[in-house]
Amino acid sequence: MSAVITTSGLVKQYGRLRAVDGIDLDVQAGDVYGFLGANGSGKTTTVRMLLGLVLPTSGEIELLGERMPRAGRRVLPRVGALIEGPAHYGHLSGRENLSLLDAAGRGGSWRTRRRRVDHALDQVGLGGIGRRPVKAYSLGMQQRLGLAGALLRRPELLVLDEPTNGLDPQGISEVRELLLELHRGGTTVFLSSHLLAEVEQLCSRVVVLDRGRLVLQEELATLTAPTGCTVVHTPTPERVRGTLDGRVTSVDGERVIVRGSDPAEVNALLVGAGIPVSGLALERPTLEEVVLAAAGTSPDRVEARP
Amino acid sequence: MIVVELRKMFRRPRTWATIAVLNALPLLVAVLLLLTDLAPRAGQGPPFLSAVLRNGALYPLAALAIVLPLFLPIAVAVVAGDSIAGEAQAGTLRYLLARPVGRTRLLVAKLVAVLAFVLVTVVVVAGVGYVIGSTLFDAQPIGGTSVSGTPLTSADLSGRTLLAIGYVAVSMLGVAAFALLFSTLTDSPLGATMGALAVLVASSLLFTLDAASPIAPYLPTRYWLAFVDLFRDPIQWRDITRGLALQGLYVGVLLAAAWANFTTKDITS
Numbered sequence: 001m002s003a004v005i006t007t008s009g010l011v012k013q014y015g016r017l018r019a020v021d022g023i024d025l026d027v028q029a030g031d032v033y034g035f036l037g038a039n040g041s042g043k044t045t046t047v048r049m050l051l052g053l054v055l056p057t058s059g060e061i062e063l064l065g066e067r068m069p070r071a072g073r074r075v076l077p078r079v080g081a082l083i084e085g086p087a088h089y090g091h092l093s094g095r096e097n098l099s100l101l102d103a104a105g106r107g108g109s110w111r112t113r114r115r116r117v118d119h120a121l122d123q124v125g126l127g128g129i130g131r132r133p134v135k136a137y138s139l140g141m142q143q144r145l146g147l148a149g150a151l152l153r154r155p156e157l158l159v160l161d162e163p164t165n166g167l168d169p170q171g172i173s174e175v176r177e178l179l180l181e182l183h184r185g186g187t188t189v190f191l192s193s194h195l196l197a198e199v200e201q202l203c204s205r206v207v208v209l210d211r212g213r214l215v216l217q218e219e220l221a222t223l224t225a226p227t228g229c230t231v232v233h234t235p236t237p238e239r240v241r242g243t244l245d246g247r248v249t250s251v252d253g254e255r256v257i258v259r260g261s262d263p264a265e266v267n268a269l270l271v272g273a274g275i276p277v278s279g280l281a282l283e284r285p286t287l288e289e290v291v292l293a294a295a296g297t298s299p300d301r302v303e304a305r306p
Numbered sequence: 307m308i309v310v311e312l313r314k315m316f317r318r319p320r321t322w323a324t325i326a327v328l329n330a331l332p333l334l335v336a337v338l339l340l341l342t343d344l345a346p347r348a349g350q351g352p353p354f355l356s357a358v359l360r361n362g363a364l365y366p367l368a369a370l371a372i373v374l375p376l377f378l379p380i381a382v383a384v385v386a387g388d389s390i391a392g393e394a395q396a397g398t399l400r401y402l403l404a405r406p407v408g409r410t411r412l413l414v415a416k417l418v419a420v421l422a423f424v425l426v427t428v429v430v431v432a433g434v435g436y437v438i439g440s441t442l443f444d445a446q447p448i449g450g451t452s453v454s455g456t457p458l459t460s461a462d463l464s465g466r467t468l469l470a471i472g473y474v475a476v477s478m479l480g481v482a483a484f485a486l487l488f489s490t491l492t493d494s495p496l497g498a499t500m501g502a503l504a505v506l507v508a509s510s511l512l513f514t515l516d517a518a519s520p521i522a523p524y525l526p527t528r529y530w531l532a533f534v535d536l537f538r539d540p541i542q543w544r545d546i547t548r549g550l551a552l553q554g555l556y557v558g559v560l561l562a563a564a565w566a567n568f569t570t571k572d573i574t575s
Contacts, residue, residue, distance in 0.1 A: 051404045053573040076406035083404065087397025091318060104310050105405035149401065 365439025
């Protein structure tokens with residue numbers, strides 16, 4: 001496994017505001033890396049620093065083994081990016097937009113350009129798009145076109161900021177399939193999002209930012225590992241407390257949390273005592289609970305001072 | 307990258323609309339002159355206009371003189387002001403730079419595209435002026451008369467016209483440099499264009515003010531109409547060389563500032 005993105009002590013200061021405050025990222029080849037955080041937590045600034053758009057105040061960035069932003073000319077052609085929503089020239093067709101983007105930089109012969117553009121359009125499901133100008137596209141189609149732009153040069157690393165924004169449920173599921181397929185083909189995916197469900201379904205590792213600081217960097221499987229308790233759903237929670245006295249940690253309506261990592265054993269005890277059980281599961285923290293516990297309140301909130 | 311920028315510029319309907327509008331004014335003036343036969347007296351109104359009723363072959367120069375003081379600078383300021391700020395506003399700037407396109411390369415390509423726009427516009431205005439002049443007025447293709455009154459041969463006249471087109475293009479490059487600098491400072495193309503126009507208006511205003519005479523030789527619009535001197539006999543080079551040197555200085559300084567700003571800027575658009 002080799003490092004694809006490494007940052008150390010990354011800081012970006014805007015006047016008196018520290019937008020990014022000492023972030024150490026570590027993304028390995030083959031990861032699907034979820035980059036989480038509320039609005040204004042420094043996600044976008046970090047993504048822009050990775051791509052050399054914003055220059056860090058201090059700290060180091062290595063992308064695919066080379067120092068950014070110095071090596072941008074060599075490294076960035078191997079990276080595909082979708083940064084804060086797609087952007088195109090509205091009066092040109094999607095195909096023409098991709099062709100201009102491809103021609104603008106190195107890393108692709110003009111001979112194969114047409115084929116690559118067609119392939120990228122096919123990948124995102126816009127193969128038959130024709131000649132109409134991009135300003136006539138729906139939001140979802142523009143999002144797909146942006147994704148096609150990121151895939152144009154078959155990148156080793158995809159940096160995607162909210163890739164499913166504006167897509168309908170079918171589109172979201174298509175994009176998820178596409179990303180998983182690319183990942184199986186060896187592409188590392190760095191996915192910045194605040195749609196926790198999306199991250200939970202795709203990512204193998206997650207990072208959580210809060211007000212410019214990194215508060216969590218962990219394998220998703222570890223974060224959502226069973227807590228050692230069992231969740232019991234029953235119409236008679238008070239009888240559960242009576243039978244399993246001492247093992248019940250909390251009761252919330254018909255939902256009772258019982259210590260014990262074997263639901264079958266808990267079930268046998270309850271059924272033996274004649275208590276009706278309507279649902280039974282191992283307790284796992286959801287990603288939402290993990291993130292909320294790690295990150296605190298949203299930085300969008302501006303409370304009045306007393 | 308330069309090819310890409312040229313493709314973007316000349317595939318844009320706005321570019322051609324601007325050029326069409328620029329040509330509408332000389333056409334209107336020509337039609338009015340023809341209908342009323344009221345040419346401005348020699349020495350008044352735009353240069354060359356008094357002479358075109360006698361010789362339509364001078365109309366390309368009259369057309370340039372009509373659009374030069376206001377319309378051409380506006381068009382150049384719009385195009386150059388849009389160059390970086392327009393990409394920033396549309397959001398395409400971040401994708402270009404992440405593609406990656408070197409920032410210096412992008413700036414140079416934008417400058418070349420603006421220069422191409424200036425040349426195409428000036429040549430089209432002169433060309434349309436020639437068509438207007440030779441169809442609506444009596445043209446004397448054999449030769450012309452210089453502003454000083456001596457006759458010019460046809461070859462002489464076309465050579466001097468080419469020089470005049472070049473001089474006007476260089477003058478517009480100064481406008482372009484102002485607009486390009488402002489374009490790297492703001493994400494609003496309108497702001498960049500207005501900034502460049504404000505500089506030109508201020509310069510024209512100061513030029514008419516006696517109290518500003520010490521700085522008058524350094525005003526960017528000071529030598530704009532010096533291309534008229536190319537049609538004197540003999541050619542008076544003094545103002546033309548000063549004009550070229552002044553524009554060269556402005557372009558150099560402003561582009562250096564634009565480069566220094568753009569290559570160290572955080573792209574947050």
